[in-house]
Amino acid sequence: MALVKYDWILALISIFFCISSFGNGANDVANSYATSVAARTLTMPQVGFLSAITEFVGAVALGNRVTNTIKNGIISIKRFDGNPGSLMLAMACAEFGNASWLLIATTLGFPVSTTQTIVGSLIGVGIAADSKISWAWKTGSVSQVAASWAIAPCLAGCFAALIFATIKFGILERRDPFDIAMKAIPFYLAFTGAVLALFIVVEAPTAPSLEEFGAGKAVGIVLGVFFGVLAIAYIFFVPYFHRRLVKQDARIKFYHIPLGPTLWKDDPWVYFPAKADGPVVIDYYKSVHSNQDSTDTLDKVSNNGSDRDATTADTSALEKANPLVVPTARSRIIEPEERFLAPTKDLPLAHPSRLWSWTKYLLLQGVTRDCVSHTSAHLQATHARAKQYDNRVEHLYTYAQVASAMLMSIAHGSNDVANAIGPWAAAYSTYRANAVATKVPTPVWALVVAGLLLGAGFWFFGFKIVRAMGNRITQLSPSRGFSMELGAAITVLLASRLGLPVSTTQCVTGATVGVALMNFDVRAVNWRQVGFIFSGWILTLPCAGLIAGLVMGMALNTPHL
Numbered sequence: 001m002a003l004v005k006y007d008w009i010l011a012l013i014s015i016f017f018c019i020s021s022f023g024n025g026a027n028d029v030a031n032s033y034a035t036s037v038a039a040r041t042l043t044m045p046q047v048g049f050l051s052a053i054t055e056f057v058g059a060v061a062l063g064n065r066v067t068n069t070i071k072n073g074i075i076s077i078k079r080f081d082g083n084p085g086s087l088m089l090a091m092a093c094a095e096f097g098n099a100s101w102l103l104i105a106t107t108l109g110f111p112v113s114t115t116q117t118i119v120g121s122l123i124g125v126g127i128a129a130d131s132k133i134s135w136a137w138k139t140g141s142v143s144q145v146a147a148s149w150a151i152a153p154c155l156a157g158c159f160a161a162l163i164f165a166t167i168k169f170g171i172l173e174r175r176d177p178f179d180i181a182m183k184a185i186p187f188y189l190a191f192t193g194a195v196l197a198l199f200i201v202v203e204a205p206t207a208p209s210l211e212e213f214g215a216g217k218a219v220g221i222v223l224g225v226f227f228g229v230l231a232i233a234y235i236f237f238v239p240y241f242h243r244r245l246v247k248q249d250a251r252i253k254f255y256h257i258p259l260g261p262t263l264w265k266d267d268p269w270v271y272f273p274a275k276a277d278g279p280v281v282i283d284y285y286k287s288v289h290s291n292q293d294s295t296d297t298l299d300k301v302s303n304n305g306s307d308r309d310a311t312t313a314d315t316s317a318l319e320k321a322n323p324l325v326v327p328t329a330r331s332r333i334i335e336p337e338e339r340f341l342a343p344t345k346d347l348p349l350a351h352p353s354r355l356w357s358w359t360k361y362l363l364l365q366g367v368t369r370d371c372v373s374h375t376s377a378h379l380q381a382t383h384a385r386a387k388q389y390d391n392r393v394e395h396l397y398t399y400a401q402v403a404s405a406m407l408m409s410i411a412h413g414s415n416d417v418a419n420a421i422g423p424w425a426a427a428y429s430t431y432r433a434n435a436v437a438t439k440v441p442t443p444v445w446a447l448v449v450a451g452l453l454l455g456a457g458f459w460f461f462g463f464k465i466v467r468a469m470g471n472r473i474t475q476l477s478p479s480r481g482f483s484m485e486l487g488a489a490i491t492v493l494l495a496s497r498l499g500l501p502v503s504t505t506q507c508v509t510g511a512t513v514g515v516a517l518m519n520f521d522v523r524a525v526n527w528r529q530v531g532f533i534f535s536g537w538i539l540t541l542p543c544a545g546l547i548a549g550l551v552m553g554m555a556l557n558t559p560h561l
């Protein structure tokens with residue numbers, strides 16, 4: 001029989017669970033796609049739709065195992081034996097602390113670790129309830145999670161730097177980088193698909209363990225996906241790249257990829273062609289500094305050549321040299337307040353046009369903001385330290401970057417859904433069993449709700465973290481972004497396989513710094529932004545723990561009639 005007298009606690013924790021999932025999406029989901037937005041590979045609306053899909057898939061298909069680690073491993077459940085109502089209260093306070101700090105941190109622009117947030121909340125609740133904290137080194141303990149905070153960024157940085165090193169020295173700095181890139185890009189696409197296949201095989205909650213499944217079968221599936229994606233790349237992507245970049249056919253866009261082999265023809269038929277006189281590719285190194293004169297130039301840095309005009313996308317996109325982009329005055333970005341609200345601000349509040357303006361603003365303000373440009377002279381100089389490469393080669397990696405970003409997002413959904421759903425699952429199972437019971441499988445419908453809210457959180461509020469984690473750390477480009485995202489995704493998915501909760505934020509930050517250091521210039525990293533992000537990590541555990549612990553302490557000691 002359910003604990004009917006504590007249904008109010010279940011109602012409260014359900015609300016906090018929804019807020020936590022929303023905050024998780026607003027803060028952590030942005031990490032998966034921030035480099036894609038900063039590199040101009042994807043726009044914010046595109047990321048909004050993609051993240052909703054990938055986070056949902058990751059949370060529902062791959063989220064079960066890590067959920068168990070979070071909700072059972074940090075504090076001792078034995079303290080609540082015989083008192084299920086207190087356990088529900090403890091989990092509600094932890095969820096409240098988690099939700100509160102995520103919203104506070106996101107509002108302030110801190111890209112914090114949602115894993116640290118829930119761990120800190122559980123520690124605060126455990127201390128207030130005099131529950132034993134799992135400090136010792138064992139699976140799911142605080143010390144193991146804390147160790148992952150240092151290990152994960154370093155490991156992700158190494159993976160990302162290694163991936164970018166293969167691109168930099170094998171392609172970008174060779175005599176004919178575009179020709180080599182055309183031959184290599186199918187293999188990078190296939191490798192990304194194979195990595196995703198590997199972790200789907202070992203992470204699906206309904207699948208047997210790798211030992212039971214068999215290493216031979218797993219290798220067969222991974223190799224099958226690798227060669228399958230490789231075939232698709234050669235059949236569909238290579239003709240598309242040849243038509244667009246070699247033939248410089250500006251009519252061809254990404255939605256023409258399905259035309260495949262027909263694009264080898266001299267004058268292929270295309271549906272919905274773009275303007276024939278439009279740009280073939282954009283200039284991925286065009287200055288994003290938004291407060292400067294068009295005549296301003298940056299000081300020359302080593303290994304950079306003469307100045308160029310970055311305002312002409314057609315020309316700069318096809319240059320093979322490594323000159324310094326001359327910063328140019330950017331057109332002013334119209335923010336959603338001006339785009340949606342300003343035209344009808346003088347109309348009566350109940351006027352249909354003004355109501356429609358507010359509707360559009362509320363629904364679209366999160367994905368129509370400028371998350372690329374900046375006004376920092378210091379950051380402008382930091383970007384100038386990064387070497388620039390052929391824009392055609394960079395364009396090839398936009399497709400690999402989208403694939404790696406989706407992989408990173410799926411990895412986040414699988415790993416970090418536990419941060420919001422863990423305390424709720426413990427309270428829900430206890431409520432239904434009328435006893436302390438935390439080993440009941442997490443309901444699929446709860447994972448569905450969490451997956452949807454992760455996407456919604458990014459859509460409405462993720463822009464703040466995209467700004468912080470994008471080009472505010474270093475110069476971004478598609479090849480660099482691909483390396484960062486794939487390196488971080490490998491780290492997160494590896495941790496998910498091991499049942500070790502790691503921080504997506506720390507993995508992405510470590511991967512970004514690792515790739516930036518491949519410029520072999522420490523000044524190519526904006527250490528001020530890295531320090532800002534690190535300060536958020538330091539504040540997270542004590543702040544979340546303090547909020548949850550204080551609420552739990554007051555609830556346990558509240559006088560009553």
